[in-house]
Amino acid sequence: MNFLESKILSDGVLKEGNILKVNGFLNHLIDVDIADQMAADFIRRFKGEHITKILTIEASGISIAMVTAFKLHVPMLFAKKTQSLNVDGEVYAADAYSFTHKTNNHIFVSSKYLSPDDKVLIIDDFLANGQALKALINIVEQAGAKVVGCGIAIEKGFQEGGALVRGLGYRVESIAIIDEMDYATQTIKFREQN
């Protein structure tokens, strides 16, 4: 069992409806040691890929994306969900339906910050249905840049996102993949990884 799987078992809270709450260390209060270990694990898994940029989506992906970018010494770019007054000009945009918030997110990045020379590692905290990840990949490819792969903290392996994105030919590395979780018995089963 790796460090993140252990942390999920000790500090995660399993709720009814296949909800895993990791607010205590990953997406509300951030444990910097866990973030540091996740960043190191992403860097190890994608070693030799000559990553030039980290891309994530606001808000809960930013923490781990930032630590990964910091350790790799490359810029971090985060896709925005609302067209703010402070971003104008050309953008790359895509739509992602959020099952968590039950809203369609129109996400975008300024076209100034992605170029065909970029080799982009996409980072996010969760992978479930894969909609956010597909939208981020779409944005990178609109820029003519290369998607090196996707580094995910927690993949819900019983949902379709992982198979969907891997089926499209992209490399997805998830530190913890949950194959089963059961509220009634409070058990979580992780997929074996090498």
Next chain:
Amino acid sequence: MNFLESKILSDGVLKEGNILKVNGFLNHLIDVDIADQMAADFIRRFKGEHITKILTIEASGISIAMVTAFKLHVPMLFAKKTQSLNVDGEVYAADAYSFTHKTNNHIFVSSKYLSPDDKVLIIDDFLANGQALKALINIVEQAGAKVVGCGIAIEKGFQEGGALVRGLGYRVESIAIIDEMDYATQTIKFREQN
């Protein structure tokens, strides 16, 4: 002139209506060297304060708050703007009107993650009218925790936020304070700091 003031002059874009765009290094694409230097500067300014937690607000405060937390080796907590399905239970909440997005933000943190023992450094990318900062301070005090101070990247010194929050007795340390900026002449005047 310090590192951030230089970066604002070289990479910031001044737009009509007192808008300063720093999307190229601070709140869309993040320059990790600048983030590193900002974090080091906050740590230097608040040295000896025995900070136990960093608090910010999603989304653009997260990057610099995370690097500061990482270097200080304390947890980072970010206030949320939308009550997600994944945060339930008791929360500390406050309202902050955003002049940028022209919306009233109901912001909150889970009460589990702030306690009366906490000495909290609040970090944010911008200080203008001070509404977000006041809401974050309110949240810390609802928990009975201590506000050590506020570390701000860029303060718009010609708006009322800085004077408002300092007038309430809180320590506000801004790395760059802009006293005047003029679109017509494309000039920015920084406040002298020791």
